[in-house]
Amino acid sequence: MRTIKLGTSSLEVPVIAVGCMRIKSLSGSEAERFVQTALEQGANFFDHADIYGGGTCEEIFADAIHMNDDIRENIILQSKCGIRKGMFDFSKEHILESVDGILKRLKTDYLDILLLHRPDALVEPEEVAEAFDLLESSGKVLHFGVSNQNPMQIQLLKKFVKQPIVANQLQLSITNATMITNGVNVNMENDSAVSRDGSVLDYCRLNDITIQPWSPFQYGFFKGVFLGSDEFPELNKKIDEIAAKYEVSNTTIAMAWLLRHPARMQPVTGTMSLERLIDCCKASDVHLTRQEWYEIYRAAGNILP
Numbered sequence: 278m279r280t281i282k283l284g285t286s287s288l289e290v291p292v293i294a295v296g297c298m299r300i301k302s303l304s305g306s307e308a309e310r311f312v313q314t315a316l317e318q319g320a321n322f323f324d325h326a327d328i329y330g331g332g333t334c335e336e337i338f339a340d341a342i343h344m345n346d347d348i349r350e351n352i353i354l355q356s357k358c359g360i361r362k363g364m365f366d367f368s369k370e371h372i373l374e375s376v377d378g379i380l381k382r383l384k385t386d387y388l389d390i391l392l393l394h395r396p397d398a399l400v401e402p403e404e405v406a407e408a409f410d411l412l413e414s415s416g417k418v419l420h421f422g423v424s425n426q427n428p429m430q431i432q433l434l435k436k437f438v439k440q441p442i443v444a445n446q447l448q449l450s451i452t453n454a455t456m457i458t459n460g461v462n463v464n465m466e467n468d469s470a471v472s473r474d475g476s477v478l479d480y481c482r483l484n485d486i487t488i489q490p491w492s493p494f495q496y497g498f499f500k501g502v503f504l505g506s507d508e509f510p511e512l513n514k515k516i517d518e519i520a521a522k523y524e525v526s527n528t529t530i531a532m533a534w535l536l537r538h539p540a541r542m543q544p545v546t547g548t549m550s551l552e553r554l555i556d557c558c559k560a561s562d563v564h565l566t567r568q569e570w571y572e573i574y575r576a577a578g579n580i581l582p
Contacts, residue, residue, distance in 0.1 A: 278319025279561040281541050284443025285485045286420050292561050294322045296545040300337050301330035308341035314551050318558035324545050326357035327375050335382035344384040359394035367397035369404040391418045395425050406437040428480035449490035451577045452503045465582050482540050490535055490544045515576035519569050528553050532560035537570050
């Protein structure tokens with residue numbers, strides 16, 4: 278598995294992160310096989326959140342991997358906090374309580390990375406800074422990041438938080454690529470020129486923040502998977518054509534499209550299928566040409582100005 282640096286940290290991480298949001302759907306033996314398959318592929322970076330399965334996904338993962346000190350040294354654990362029922366909460370108290378709960382469920386003493394989940398409209402960045410300082414000094418969290426945040430929200434945090442923001446987890450796929458499309462359509466009067474995220478792609482590249490695309494195969498907001506969908510006949514035709522050339526699956530090509538971007542992203546898988554997980558990991562070895570990347574981009578309905 279090819280690796281990249283995570284943000285400005287010293288962490289070398291696989292280019293594919295294994296999302297564990299749906300691990301609750303597996304039996305104990307299935308979860309164990311899923312985790313082992315990921316490790317066999319060199320995908321030892323596991324992404325969690327305290328709300329996944331109400332916390333049970335972290336517990337299932339810890340049991341599936343048979344967590345102990347030796348295993349912990351060879352994996353990278355990331356989790357997220359801040360989403361509560363009916364609200365978001367970045368208060369110092371909630372962050373600290375959330376991390377303690379995450380560590381207990383994962384059966385570990387520390388997280389490699391903690392991300393703040395959806396932005397909290399009532400965030401007081403001074404409190405976040407205090408929480409981060411306590412988590413860092415206690416050794417409970419080694420690195421920090423955010424999820425679904427725009428540049429100004431990150432800048433506000435950075436005014437008070439002394440730890441580097443190493444990652445920003447954002448929705449991005451071939452069919453949900455507004456952060457790419459508005460950069461292609463600069464100075465145009467079409468809808469694609471509208472920046473809905475404050476140029477977050479360029480901001481993260483300028484500040485060495487690793488973008489972690491979530492839902493890399495979804496279109497809309499969890500409307501469905503675009504691969505094989507009748508909604509995207511031209512896109513699937515093009516992906517299948519390129520997949521045949523490289524002798525890989527359409528899943529591999531869709532993931533390789535994200536990895537081809539020079540921002541050096543780290544997509545997060547969501548599948549619980551062993552076959553699809555392996556296909557995702559194979560994207561590490563596929564380097565699309567510039568022409569192939571643009572052909573896929575255009576086949577998704579994106580028009581070049």
